[in-house]
Amino acid sequence: MKDIVIATGNKGKINDFKHIFPDYNVIGITSLLPDFDVEETGDTFEDNAALKAEAASHLLGKAVIADDSGLAVDALDGAPGIYSARYAGENKDDAANIDLLLKNMAGQQNRSARFVCVIALSEPGQETKTFRGEAEGVIAEERRGENGFGYDPVFYLPERQLMMAELTADEKAEISHRRKAIDQLKEYLSKE
Ligand SMILES: O=P(O)(O)OP(=O)(O)OP(=O)(O)OC[C@H]1O[C@@H](n2cnc3c(O)ncnc32)[C@H](O)[C@@H]1O
Numbered sequence: 001m002k003d004i005v006i007a008t009g010n011k012g013k014i015n016d017f018k019h020i021f022p023d024y025n026v027i028g029i030t031s032l033l034p035d036f037d038v039e040e041t042g043d044t045f046e047d048n049a050a051l052k053a054e055a056a057s058h059l060l061g062k063a064v065i066a067d068d069s070g071l072a073v074d075a076l077d078g079a080p081g082i083y084s085a086r087y088a089g090e091n092k093d094d095a096a097n098i099d100l101l102l103k104n105m106a107g108q109q110n111r112s113a114r115f116v117c118v119i120a121l122s123e124p125g126q127e128t129k130t131f132r133g134e135a136e137g138v139i140a141e142e143r144r145g146e147n148g149f150g151y152d153p154v155f156y157l158p159e160r161q162l163m164m165a166e167l168t169a170d171e172k173a174e175i176s177h178r179r180k181a182i183d184q185l186k187e188y189l190s191k192e
């Protein structure tokens with residue numbers, strides 16, 4: 001089985017990647033470098049994904065991918081966006097982030113939103129490449145579902161009439177923003 005190293009400390013993302021890459025041995029960076037942590041100082045998902053992938057690739061001397069992602073809500077002018085993980089504070093608390101989102105959306109009629117995922121590929125001696133995937137949905141008024149992570153319990157998928165958190169991991173892997181970004185990465189690798 002081929003290895004693929006992902007520069008993330010987020011267990012929910014690692015679980016998503018395992019279902020997107022069933023034929024690969026998915027390795028989270030913290031099992032190789034327990035103290036790995038990169039400050040996300042970029043202004044875009046692309047910049048932050050590249051920062052994480054390049055830092056890990058330089059430390060390991062091999063190809064690494066990273067994921068910078070988040071939720072963009074139209075009625076909030078694209079917030080929380082690149083700040084999705086730390087929306088309610090630096091301690092990255094998914095429950096607190098959802099509470100704040102529901103509070104900021106209270107009484108709001110326009111609830112359209114999208115998940116964005118940018119995957120960066122950094123390889124020694126090569127320019128970093130980025131690939132973007134998006135998934136459209138609607139911000140629900142309350143939580144439902146136990147699967148997934150982050151904002152999945154309040155991200156409603158109208159065509160399925162389910163929350164993202166009500167999909168199995170395999171179902172999420174078929175339609176998610178993360179899957180769409182990875183499809184583009186795979187297409188690039190197949191032409192390389
Ligand atoms: O930077 P790494 O170490 O990869 O982990 P992180 O959790 O800090 O990840 P990000 O900086 O990319 O922030 C993304 C946040 O956006 C949210 N998010 C991203 N993808 C999601 C998904 O598939 N489902 C639900 N929420 C998601 C979730 O709250 C994440 O913490």
Ligand SMILES: [Mg+2]
Binds near residue numbers: 085
């Ligand atoms: Mg992060």
